[in-house]
Amino acid sequence: xxxxxxxxxxxxxxxxxxxxxxVRKMGLFYPPDPASLDVSTLGGxxxxxxxxxxxxxxxxxxxYVLGLExxxxxxxxxxxxxxxxxxxxxxxxxxxxxxSEGTLGIITRLFLKLIPHPRATRTALALxxxxxxxxxxxxxxxxxxxxxxxxxxxxxRCLSLVAGDLPFxxxxxxxxxxxxxxxGDEAAAEADMAHVVAVCRGMSADQVLPxxxxxxxxxxxxxxxxxxxxxxxSAALYVSEDVAVPLSRIPELLVAVExxxxxxxxxxxxxxHAGDGNIHLNMTAATCDTEATxxxxxxxxxxxxxxxxxxxxxxxxxxxxxxxxxxxxxxxxPASLALQKGLKKLFDPGRIVNPGKLxx
Amino acid sequence: xxxxxxxxxxxxxxxxxxxxxxVRKMGLFYPPDPASLDVSTLGGxxxxxxxxxxxxxxxxxxxYVLGLExxxxxxxxxxxxxxxxxxxxxxxxxxxxxxSEGTLGIITRLFLKLIPHPRATRTALALxxxxxxxxxxxxxxxxxxxxxxxxxxxxxRCLSLVAGDLPFxxxxxxxxxxxxxxxGDEAAAEADMAHVVAVCRGMSADQVLPxxxxxxxxxxxxxxxxxxxxxxxSAALYVSEDVAVPLSRIPELLVAVExxxxxxxxxxxxxxHAGDGNIHLNMTAATCDTEATxxxxxxxxxxxxxxxxxxxxxxxxxxxxxxxxxxxxxxxxPASLALQKGLKKLFDPGRIVNPGKLxx
Numbered sequence: 001x002x003x004x005x006x007x008x009x010x011x012x013x014x015x016x017x018x019x020x021x022x023v024r025k026m027g028l029f030y031p032p033d034p035a036s037l038d039v040s041t042l043g044g045x046x047x048x049x050x051x052x053x054x055x056x057x058x059x060x061x062x063x064y065v066l067g068l069e070x071x072x073x074x075x076x077x078x079x080x081x082x083x084x085x086x087x088x089x090x091x092x093x094x095x096x097x098x099x100s101e102g103t104l105g106i107i108t109r110l111f112l113k114l115i116p117h118p119r120a121t122r123t124a125l126a127l128x129x130x131x132x133x134x135x136x137x138x139x140x141x142x143x144x145x146x147x148x149x150x151x152x153x154x155x156x157r158c159l160s161l162v163a164g165d166l167p168f169x170x171x172x173x174x175x176x177x178x179x180x181x182x183x184g185d186e187a188a189a190e191a192d193m194a195h196v197v198a199v200c201r202g203m204s205a206d207q208v209l210p211x212x213x214x215x216x217x218x219x220x221x222x223x224x225x226x227x228x229x230x231x232x233x234s235a236a237l238y239v240s241e242d243v244a245v246p247l248s249r250i251p252e253l254l255v256a257v258e259x260x261x262x263x264x265x266x267x268x269x270x271x272x273h274a275g276d277g278n279i280h281l282n283m284t285a286a287t288c289d290t291e292a293t294x295x296x297x298x299x300x301x302x303x304x305x306x307x308x309x310x311x312x313x314x315x316x317x318x319x320x321x322x323x324x325x326x327x328x329x330x331x332x333x334p335a336s337l338a339l340q341k342g343l344k345k346l347f348d349p350g351r352i353v354n355p356g357k358l359x360x
Numbered sequence: 361x362x363x364x365x366x367x368x369x370x371x372x373x374x375x376x377x378x379x380x381x382x383v384r385k386m387g388l389f390y391p392p393d394p395a396s397l398d399v400s401t402l403g404g405x406x407x408x409x410x411x412x413x414x415x416x417x418x419x420x421x422x423x424y425v426l427g428l429e430x431x432x433x434x435x436x437x438x439x440x441x442x443x444x445x446x447x448x449x450x451x452x453x454x455x456x457x458x459x460s461e462g463t464l465g466i467i468t469r470l471f472l473k474l475i476p477h478p479r480a481t482r483t484a485l486a487l488x489x490x491x492x493x494x495x496x497x498x499x500x501x502x503x504x505x506x507x508x509x510x511x512x513x514x515x516x517r518c519l520s521l522v523a524g525d526l527p528f529x530x531x532x533x534x535x536x537x538x539x540x541x542x543x544g545d546e547a548a549a550e551a552d553m554a555h556v557v558a559v560c561r562g563m564s565a566d567q568v569l570p571x572x573x574x575x576x577x578x579x580x581x582x583x584x585x586x587x588x589x590x591x592x593x594s595a596a597l598y599v600s601e602d603v604a605v606p607l608s609r610i611p612e613l614l615v616a617v618e619x620x621x622x623x624x625x626x627x628x629x630x631x632x633h634a635g636d637g638n639i640h641l642n643m644t645a646a647t648c649d650t651e652a653t654x655x656x657x658x659x660x661x662x663x664x665x666x667x668x669x670x671x672x673x674x675x676x677x678x679x680x681x682x683x684x685x686x687x688x689x690x691x692x693x694p695a696s697l698a699l700q701k702g703l704k705k706l707f708d709p710g711r712i713v714n715p716g717k718l719x720x
Contacts, residue, residue: 146545311443346703
């Protein structure tokens with residue numbers, strides 16, 4: 001870590017949290033914060049272009065990779081990008097490797113941009129009568145003239161699972177939450193949060209509960225972070241989709257998903273990075289027999305088609321991997337797929353790195 | 361422009377300033393601000409991944425291109441990226457097209473991310489006894505815990521050309537300037553500027569002159585923006601390099617350039633986006649005979665080699681085009697060049713779009 005250059009040069013196996021903690025001691029900030037940041041590695045984050053709650057203000061992993069070194073399938077070492085904050089020499093191979101899911105080469109070193117650590121953070125939960133009003137408030141907050149550092153959604157079904165972790169009695173009904181943060185210098189974080197609170201109240205929030213201290217803040221985040229696991233534990237069959245839509249279309253997305261889950265007899269939990277339009281839809285069934293699996297498959301495809309009809313993308317931050325690769329042609333045109341397969345062939349004619357990922 | 365999605369969908373021929381002005385009326389901000397923003401087009405900005413003074417805080421054009429449409433050399437239309445704020449479906453072809461200088465396809469539509477317009481800006485000139493102390497102060501400002509929205513350098517030679525545009529008597533000698541801005545809400549912009557002023561004074565600034573109003577600010581920027589033209593007018597032979605180095609290496613870069621220009625009998629003007637380590641080095645000669653041209657060619661190559669030795673890149677924001685393409689092999693390894701030529705061939709086997717650019 002070179003504070004004078006606001007730069008970290010790391011091996012791919014460094015755990016994200018380790019870097020975050022190390023640079024924080026120097027007053028610096030490495031923003032990308034996937035939910036798995038205490039176990040996921042920076043190499044993996046770069047290979048998947050990982051996101052997280054802070055992306056709504058600070059951008060994704062790609063925005064912090066200035067350059068990298070990778071071993072190509074040929075065995076040659078590729079140095080791409082630079083250790084500088086700007087660079088436009090040739091095609092941007094560093095950014096192409098970021099998010100390529102290990103299918104073009106193996107990242108062996110990363111040059112990561114650091115920024116000053118925000119001096120203060122304000123955190124609050126805003127409770128709305130139903131998920132539709134909660135997501136309508138997301139749009140209102142995001143277009144109100146400030147950029148919060150997090151806008152996370154937990155719908156009523158998620159709340160029913162994590163009620164015990166919440167700092168208030170279970171709200172019941174279809175009540176849904178936004179977890180919102182602002183940051184900056186002390187006064188700005190405070191002023192921005194006051195602004196957010198006013199916007200939420202204007203959008204029919206029943207309550208806005210500020211986190212009084214770091215322990216209260218940690219408790220709010222624990223509730224948010226435990227959702228995925230609790231959903232997984234609650235169901236026999238579980239499929240997680242990771243769609244993103246333009247901000248104004250989030251309400252339509254939730255309405256469409258609600259209708260589809262009734263039609264298919266499935267239970268869907270909606271949560272995640274609403275400020276980016278990036279909603280995690282976890283679809284579950286109580287049984288995992290053939291018939292439930294078939295209903296699930298039908299619903300997944302219909303959800304993804306609905307997302308694309310809303311101008312969205314089928315994966316905001318999780319990528320295609322093997323699980324979603326069959327859906328790539330829903331979003332990518334034949335011209336795009338042909339170029340992408342050509343890229344794979346150019347880098348890896350023998351198909352030896354991470355075979356089977358991204359494309360069949 | 362869809363304020364509810366914080367999105368602009370534009371044709372490539374829209375002039376950058378036109379979009380900036382249009383979204384500003386809606387309280388929104390399109391940050392990338394090349395010096396030519398009143399004439400350059402958004403399509404050109406995307407094709408070259410244009411930068412500008414605001415990039416030090418807000419990033420470059422690439423960071424605002426969510427998606428795009430382009431006509432491929434085959435005549436097919438490519439839709440890449442999405443209209444969402446996040447997306448990781450397949451290889452990032454949108455970002456690959458950004459900065460490809462028209463050599464992979466012709467951009468026909470852009471989906472651009474917008475953010476809230478900062479409510480207040482503070483501007484100041486900081487005058488240092490010499491360029492070495494000015495650039496040392498750049499590092500001090502950038503690592504002092506805040507991110508200014510601009511940190512522009514004008515060295516003593518630039519000042520001698522634009523002295524009439526400055527809001528004070530010509531300082532003379534080797535006195536050099538930083539033009540610094542902070543932004544955010546009113547209080548934060550003010551507090552951050554007070555912080556910057558204190559850091560500059562601590563780094564031996566002779567004077568720090570705040571811009572009292574918009575007219576004073578405009579006058580400061582006019583001086584900064586007129587440098588390129590004035591340098592061009594002042595010399596018979598003129599070559600502009602656009603290097604970037606890690607922040608801590610800027611002082612060494614200026615020392616190296618000073619020595620090289622004495623050795624080659626040339627006059628070099630250093631200015632530009634010092635907060636990004638992106639210094640524009642304009643090298644000039646009083647005559648343009650064969651002998652001066654030879655000296656210039658020697659110096660250019662030595663400067664670029666010095667930049668690479670300092671861990672830098674030979675182009676921070678202007679790209680290779682035709683003028684600099686012969687230097688690509690100085691920075692890019694054979695493995696990188698082979699992949700880049702393979703990319704060109706994949707997209708454009710007949711070499712019909714923008715032939716001769718980037719690579720010989």
